Amino acid sequence: MSRVGRDLRVAGVVQGVGFRPYVHRLATGLRLSGRVGNDVAGVFIEIEGTQENVTEFLSALPRDPPPLARIDRVHVTACAARGADGFEIAASRDGGAHGALVSADFATCADCLRELFDPADRRYRYPFVNCTHCGPRFTIVREVPYDRPRTTMADFPMCAACGAEYTDPTDRRFHAEPTCCPDCGPRLELGGSTDPVGDAVARLADGQVLAIKGLGGFHLAVLAAHPTAPAVLRARKHRADKPFAVMVADLRQATELCEVDEIGERELTGPRRPIVLLPRRADARISAAVAPATSELGLMLPYTPLHHLLLRDLGEPIVLTSGNISDEPIAYRDADRLAGIADAVLTHNRPIHIRADDSVVRAGTVLRRSRGYAPEPLVLPLSCPQPVLACGAELKNTFCLTKGSHAFLSQHIGDLTDHETYVSFTESVQHFQRLFGITPRVVAHDLHPDYLSTRYAGELDDVDLIGVQHHHAHIASCLADNGETGPVIGVAFDGTGYGPDGTIWGGEFLVADLSGYERAGHLRPVPLPGGDAAVRQPWRMAAAYLPNADLPVTRRHKTQWAAVVAMARNGVNAPLTSSAGRLFDAAAALLDVRDEITYEGQAAIELEQCADPSTSEGYPAAVHDLVVHGEDLLHAIVADLHAGVDRAVIAARFHNGLADAVVTCCARLREHTGLQTVALSGGVFQNALLLRRTAAGLRRRGFRVLTHQRVPANDGGISLGQAVVAARRTGG
Structure with missing residues (x-):
């Protein structure tokens, strides 16, 4: 034949x-x-x-x-x-143009988990068990093709038994590059302990702070229900209020702490194993210091064999938070930076080549895209004729490289205001370029001249620079996330973005596609008294919006109130801003939710947490010439406070009123443009209550609504938007 x-x-x-x-x-x-x-x-x-x-x-x-x-x-x-x-x-072939895609790191699979707890298996309780279906990938690979000599496992020669599995095409460990066992693989260390896992469990049970080396870096762990350990960790880490994530052994423990719906269960148990934000149960047995002033908990299930061993032996949940001082990048090469925070370090001798924080999701939407997701590419709605590097934003930075119709969005880098984070950014850009064989010819950046990501772009040689306005990048990111090119009505609500008119934008209504945008409307600008000080102290925004307010917030700051009001009126160190984030800050201060913040978005997050979701009515806000008068919402708050209305109802009415104003603006824009699709982006739309109310109102008015799913709505998605705008402007 x-x-x-x-x-x-x-x-x-x-x-x-x-x-x-x-x-x-x-x-x-x-x-x-x-x-x-x-x-x-x-x-x-x-x-x-x-x-x-x-x-x-x-x-x-x-x-x-x-x-x-x-x-x-x-x-x-x-x-x-x-x-x-x-x-x-066949043996792997070198040479030629790079095009291979590197897998993300994935959680321990069911087969490996059975081996881990089978006393008859040769890998019984071995904390590095893995196969082709699970384990480290991105964090250990140095080069492609993805073969063991090009990973951090190169220094661990396989024993005969592992080698037999590795070379057997019928075995699930065939060419699983991290394949190893107790005879030939990495080893745990905890001081001079002969039982590192047992000693670690004993230390956690005793209330100590333990540093644990994971897939993408070190974590800091304490017993979540311990009466003092979480507070001790907060003090040592200099993390005043921001919630800690909690690792639970299984779904049973998860349901004892939170309400877990079908989506939450799928996210918790899937192979990516992100931190999943879930509603906290009223009777959750957990220290008050774990997640103060929030009705949610960030839960995750074990995703490495070591986590499974610790959680199984300990029998109760642990706090598991990034191993760093607040605002620094996660430690990953050694634990020296954790001296003074951790009482002991549970480490191992398998090097981590690239750091990667845990990812965060909420209700099926990615809020931080990192371990388990990066560096898997996103398929773009256009092809890039020239490779693009998009440098991203200053806060919650990611960068993005494009090649053809693929976008390689980096892991979460962090805030570039920290020097170590900026070094991590530059190293990661270089690693991605080597890994995927991309030499960018076009470099996209934010318009803000003082962003370190913008300065980095300007220092590169032999590239074409393309500046992309911050809020246009937000809308373009939402379009790319949904596989679309526009045009759409784009609503970009966030805290801060550089406006071409010299003001600080952040409450924008755009008519936009991937090529460009027109600013069609916005929140009415108000002064930002003290500049960055007003971001850290939301009460200043209350003074800017309502200088004559007679409320507890006024009396708490009476020694400074008049000076701040004068600063705003005179425009001295008080640039104008249309920021929706700052409007939320003012509302939070008026409601005595938060006068000062210790992490980005704290006032708005806590305002959302205190709102009663069953409240259906909203405050009215005037809209003149597509300018939303946000102060109307704040005047309504003051009136209801004087009338003795419950704070939870007031917070909900504020959310609902802003959502109604968005719908009104979009409906008027449709009359002018004929556009039937609205894209919602920016960090403010991570507020689930606002997003839900806005999207529902738009759909009732016949709009098609695009929201983020695969990439963050916050500044972590900015680089994707910059990349597709640059690609379109260069012929894509």
């Missing part, structure tokens, strides 16, 4: 995820000959056999790939049969 041949090129997440064994099993089952291998572009396959079997192979290949694989594209070329004898897995 005549034989035919085919050459295949498979692109996507197909290295280090068991894809070659999958191809081997499929090909041998169909009695095909040839080979499969990795190279810098992805996976190459050469097959030959009968026409019927080759056709079946091509049909079956994308049908049931390994769980962590993602096939983006299969290119098939007909060729003559080469006369191959059998089907083999």
Whole structure:
């Protein structure tokens, strides 16, 4: 019978995820000959056999790939049969243009978990058990193709037993690059302890602060229900109020602390294992210092074998927060920076090549995209004719590289105001460029001249620079997140963004697509008395909006109130701002929710937490020439406070009133533009109550509504928006 041949090129997440064994099993089952291998572009396959079997192979290949694989594209070329004898897995090939996609780090799979707790298994209680379906990837890879010598496992020669698994195409550890066991792999250390896990558990139970080396860096852990340990950790970490994340052993423990719906359960138990924000149960047994002034908890399930061992042996939840001083990047090379915070360090000798914080999600929406997601690319709604580097924003920084129709969004970097974070940013940009073989020809940046990300862009050689307005980037990010190009009515609400008119934007109504935008409306600008001081002290915004207010907030700050009011009236160190975030700050101060903040967005977050979601009515706000008079909402707050209305009802009426004003503006813009789609973006729309009320109101008026899902609505999504704007402006 005549034989035919085919050459295949498979692109996507197909290295280090068991894809070659999958191809081997499929090909041998169909009695095909040839080979499969990795190279810098992805996976190459050469097959030959009968026409019927080759056709079946091509049909079956994308049908049931390994769980962590993602096939983006299969290119098939007909060729003559080469006369191959059998089907083999070939050695990886170097050279050529990079195109391989690197998998994210994934949580321990069920098969490895069974081995971890099976006394008869040779990997029993070994804290580095993994296979092609789970374990470290992104955080250990140095170069591509993704092979062991190019990872931080290169210094751990495999023993004979692991080598046999690694070279057996029928084994789930075939070419699982981190494959190891107690005889040949990394080891735990806790001082001179002979039982590091047991000693760690004892220290946690005793109320000590423990540093733990994880996949993407060190964490700090304490017993979550301990009467004093979480407060001690707060003091040592200099983290006054921002909630800590909590790791629970399983879903049973999760449901004892929070209300877990179907979406929450799926997020908690999925292979990415982010921190999931969930409503806290009133009877949750947890220290008040874990998450003060919030009705939510950030929960996560164990995602490494070490976490499983600790949580199983300890029997109760732990705080697990990034190993750093507040505002610094997570420690990942050693624990020296944690001296003075941790009482002990549980570490290991497998190096981390690139740091990665935990990801955060809420109700199916990504709020921080990092471990478990990065560096898997996003498919863009356009193709980039030239590779782009987008440098992102100053706060919650990520950067983005594009190649063809793929966008490689970095892990969460952090706030570039910290020097160590800026160093991490520059190192990560260089690593991504090497890893994906991208040399950017176009560099996109924010318009703010003092952002370190903007300065970094300006210092690069032989590139074309494209400045992208902050709020246009927000809307473009939302479009790209939804696979669209616009035009849309874009509503961009956040705290701060550089406005081309010299004011600080943040409450914007745009008519926008990926090419450009028109500012069609906004919140009425007010002074920002003291500049950055007003961001840290929300009561200043109450003074700017309502200088003659007679409320407790006025009396609390009576020694400074008149000076701040004068500063605002005279425009001295008081730039104008249309920021929706600052409007929330003023409302929070008037309601005695928060006068000063210790982390970004704290006042708005706590205002949302105190609102009664069952309240349906909202305060009216005047809209003149598409300018929303936010002060109307604040005057209504004052009136209700004097009338003795419950604070939770007032907070809800404020949220609802702002949402109603957004709907009114969008409806008027539709009359002028004919646009039926609204994109909602910016950090303020991480407020679930505001987002829900706004989206529902828009849909009732017949609008199609786009919101963020895969990338953050906050500044963590800015780089994606910058990238697609730059791509479109250069011919994409």
